[in-house]
Amino acid sequence: IERNHSVGGAASAFKTGALTIEPALHQTADPHDPSEPKHAILTELGLLDEIEWIPISPFFSVKGGPVGQTFDLPVGFDAAHLALSTRFPKSRDGFARLLGAMEQILSGVERLTRAGETRSFGELLRAGVGLRGLARDWRLSTADVLLRFLGDDEAAKFAIAGNIGYYTDDPRRLAWPFFAMAQGGFLKAGGRFIKGGSRVLTMKLAKVVTKAGGSVLLGRDASVVDFDSSGHPAFVRHVDSRTKADEQRIAAKQVFANCAPHVLARMLPPDKRAEIERAYVGHALSISLFSAHFGLRVPPPKLGLDRYSLAVLPDWMTSLSQTGECSRMFAADPGSRMPSFGIANYGAIDSGLGDGPALVSVVGVDRFDNWAALAPQDEKVRRGRWLDAFEKALDREYPGFSAAVSERMFLNARSMHNFMNTPGGAVYGFAPLPFERGIWAGLPRSSRTPIPSVYLASSFAESGGFTGAMKSGADAARMAMKEKTR
Ligand SMILES: Cc1cc2nc3c(=O)[nH]c(=O)nc-3n(C[C@H](O)[C@H](O)[C@H](O)COP(=O)(O)OP(=O)(O)OC[C@H]3O[C@@H](n4cnc5c(N)ncnc54)[C@H](O)[C@@H]3O)c2cc1C
Structure with missing residues (x-):
């Protein structure tokens, strides 16, 4: 049950003019490596060889700040x-x-x-x-x-x-x-991009569901989970995500929540809601990201943009621990200092993102608070100014960049919040904070929730990113199947 009109959440695609935008995937660990968590999942679903995994090399490049000239990490x-x-x-x-x-x-x-x-x-x-x-x-x-x-x-x-x-x-x-x-x-094994974008993976996963007799419902908000007298789930209710009307319900003895636990809590009766809130709400959230997307009329390597994954450090940055200062910069219009940012240059690989302009995405850390107090019109103006600032920065580095731009778009932490329905626009679930207890205590979270037969199947269960989200979904499925046989 997905509230958006396309399946996949962050792993999807959208268009502005002729430009196809890949909103999330830059690279994911190589699933051909048998020790990589996606390997077993994709093999079991028969998808590993159905997808073209484009190798990314070098792993990433970095330039500016204390590094100076571009360094390629192989x-x-x-x-x-x-x-x-x-x-x-x-x-x-x-x-x-x-x-x-x-x-x-x-x-x-x-x-x-x-x-x-x-x-x-x-x-x-x-x-x-x-x-x-x-x-x-x-x-x-x-x-x-x-x-x-x-x-x-x-x-x-x-x-x-x-x-x-x-x-x-x-x-x-x-x-x-x-x-x-x-x-x-x-x-160890290098990163991969999915040819055609993350949408290709999502469509194939949705097909696995429908081929197995399941349904994929789009444009529907999961709104309520009803429980039976023994405290187990009985039904999930859902409504039209635009009108919030047309309530329907599905019998469900096990529930997999791909939304944030904060959103799940609101679907539950008071006692169960309190349990979920105690377990999750108030825990530090992961970062959010901004992304500035540019469509170019010319192949980016012609402008000197030849690396796929490049971190650009400003001159004022002398230490890795200053990264947080960058995330606070969006609380104001661009000034004399630019934040550090990463470039995902889809024009440097065989991305399969379509015949339109070549996509160059600029990404970096952002916070929901930077934008939360702004009225829509003020937010639009500030977004436009940051888009201009990044375009100018790229034009300085790669002369001719601005002249080659045919489409552009700026997304911020608030966009992530609106699209993914995550608190604070978190893109990786909870913050991967240093562990408080020793290794004997294991990982602090799993797909299991305090409520029987209700599982987390998202980045909020274990860790974020494509690998983390898929692993937690698979772990939730295994736990649920074990529970069913019991
Ligand atoms: C700019 C950017 C770059 C990134 N780059 C990378 C990268 O290179 N590599 C990598 O591994 N990861 C990357 N990520 C992170 C990665 O995309 C996410 O961590 C991951 O996709 C999250 O998956 P998820 O399934 O947990 O959540 P989501 O993708 O957020 O899916 C949750 C879904 O639940 C839906 N939902 C929420 N509430 C309800 C409700 N009540 N009813 C119905 N549906 C609901 C939402 O609409 C959403 O579709 C990036 C993210 C961003 C934003």
């Missing part, structure tokens, strides 16, 4: 170490230890998964040995670990974590195990 731990230590020799040893720690965590977790599947004691032992470092550093932040290995070499930190805006706006508030797994996964 895929592969050895290649990454060579490139990093050649360009930033002061941190050669630190990089070796940092990359070594990431690699060890990845292989330890892989072994642990294999040991679970094969029930092999030997694998379990080897996993345990590999995971000693992770256990020791479980509660550290990414800033702590970067400081340990790279000291005050901020250029080196940007070189390995210049895409931090995809996770958080503050490395002190980013759990090290989370960063090590996510960034390590990209470093």
Whole structure:
């Protein structure tokens, strides 16, 4: 049941004029890697080979700020170490230890998964040995670990974590195990873009549902969950999302909430609502993002824009921990300082996004509060000014950029809030904060909720991004099937 008129949430597509906009996917970890969570899911659904996964290389590039000239971070731990230590020799040893720690965590977790599947004691032992470092550093932040290995070499930190805006706006508030797994996964196997855009994946997933006898309802707001006398779900009610009328209901013994738990809470009777609120509401939310989309009449490489994924740092930025300052800039019109931003240049790959103008998206951290108090007209004006500012910034870097723009659009944290229906426009569920308890306590959240037969199947369950959302959906499905057989 989806309230929008297209399926997929953030993983969708829309058009402005002749330009097809990919609103969310820049890259996702390679699902061909058997240890990557999407691998098992897509294989089971028969979709892995139905999708063309376009390789992204280098993993990302970064320029400006303390980095200076463009640095390309290649895929592969050895290649990454060579490139990093050649360009930033002061941190050669630190990089070796940092990359070594990431690699060890990845292989330890892989072994642990294999040991679970094969029930092999030997694998379990080897996993345990590999995971000693992770256990020791479980509660550290990414800033702590970067400081340990790279000291005050901020250029080196940007070189390995210049895409931090995809996770958080503050490395002190980013759990090290989370960063090590996510960034390590990209470093190990590289990222992929789905040819045709994330809409291709979503349409195929919807087809899996309909082929299995299910239905996909669009333009319908899930509004109420009714429970039977034993406290289990009985019905889900839904209404037309525009008129809020035409209520219908579906019998449902198990419910998978892909919306934020804050939205789910409002659908529940008071006692259950209180339980969900106690479990989730008030927890720190992930960042939101802004995105400025430009359609170009000429291939971007002709203007010098040849990298696919590029982080651009302003001169005033000297430290990775200043990323948060960027997210607050949208509380005012553009001034003398620009924020750091990432470029996803779909014109540099075989994106399959259509025959229209080439899409170049500029993305960075934003907050709902920046825009919340503005009247619609004032918001429109400020959005326009920021769009102009980014266009000018790109024109300075790549002369001829402005003249080549035929379509453009600016989305902010409020747009994310409106489209995804998430509090604060959060795009990755809850904030991936450093863990408060030791490794023995496991991950702080899962797809299981305090209410029997009601599951979270979204970025709010475990972690965000395409991989996190799909993994939590699959985990919820497995839990529900187990519950059903019981
Ligand atoms: C600009 C941008 C760039 C990004 N780049 C990347 C990237 O490169 N790689 C990556 O992995 N991730 C990226 N992400 C993040 C990723 O898109 C999201 O984390 C992920 O898609 C969230 O999936 P989800 O299923 O949890 O939620 P959503 O995609 O938000 O889906 C939730 C759905 O629930 C619907 N809904 C809510 N309430 C109701 C209701 N009451 N009734 C019916 N329907 C309801 C919403 O309409 C929405 O469609 C990016 C996001 C953005 C915005």
